[in-house]
Amino acid sequence: MDAADLSDSGTPMTIASFASPMSASAVAMVDAPARLHLGFLDPSASLGRRFASLGLVINGMSTQVSVSASECDAIEVPADCGNEVRERLARHLAALRTETGMLAPLHVVLHRSPPAHAGFGSGTQLALALGRAFSACHRLDLETRRIAALLARGGRSGVGIAGFDRGGLLLDGGPGVEGATPPLLARMAFPQAWRVLLVLDEQRDGLHGAEERVAMERLAPFPRELAAELCHQVLMRVLPGAMESDFEPFAEGVSTLQRLIGDYFAPAQGGSMYTSPAVERVLEWIRPRYCAGIGQSSWGPTGFAILPTAARAAEIIAAARAAGVVDPALRLVVVAGRNHGAQLDDRPSSPWGGCGSA
Known part of the structure; x- marks a missing residue:
């Protein structure tokens, strides 16, 4: 251990040794955005590196977490x-305390979040939002990648x-050596006029946890020629289409990516690229009638149609309902892309009353 790692008394120094005292009246609120996972490029590591993901951050489905000082946890x-969700927050809080040495009682509030196991990346956003709020509340400077690694996100x-x-709009290069967080290869703004029609089936869950791991292990190797085709679609259609606000090649590229990767994962989803038959009915009705980037986010069940304008989205919703293809149990939501990340509001608050108070 270096001399710089010891306090004047000779005891080891932790992150807490460098942190400023937490204000008893401070509350840190984090608003973290949801994302759509648009597909993997090489699930079987045909060149030695596995996965690589295309994703889109969206408005309207954010996770909000606040952390403040308290008399008791x-x-x-x-x-x-x-x-x-409560137990997951408790586990994350324990991990953050172990890492930082910050043990003061806290009041943690999850104010809102998107549906879990629905394709919005809610587990990662919950962990990162808590980590960022915890860090701000204690005046620490924990980087996002460090929080993710500590809380086992981004595998x-x-x-x-x-x-x-x-x-x-984001493209990563897949996990690195020994599972290091995937590097970001490309990031660009999503065109402001474009919209995403979300088709939500809140009566179903996408695969997650142990079932997801088993499903991944049982899939056949992904052919190298298909991985090459997916990379071609992303590099020559999706990314330049978004950069130049050229909707048609972008939409065709996303739909092709989704169809190819969806067919690969179909054996784990009952033989379809969609988890929900009701979501499939809506999106496959849209596909031959409109130019749209169509697919399912992650394991679903949420499906999406990326569209050139809000007016086109409204037109499609009305037409689909009139055609009778929208199951009453579905929820249709139109959102924009979100071209900024999480937002932190670190401000004084009125004193909190103690355990059990709102």
């Missing part, structure tokens, strides 16, 4: 989140981590 979540895709910092 308390974690609050919305009633519809259940114990799973396959890096677009949620990069999206938390920067927003926009």
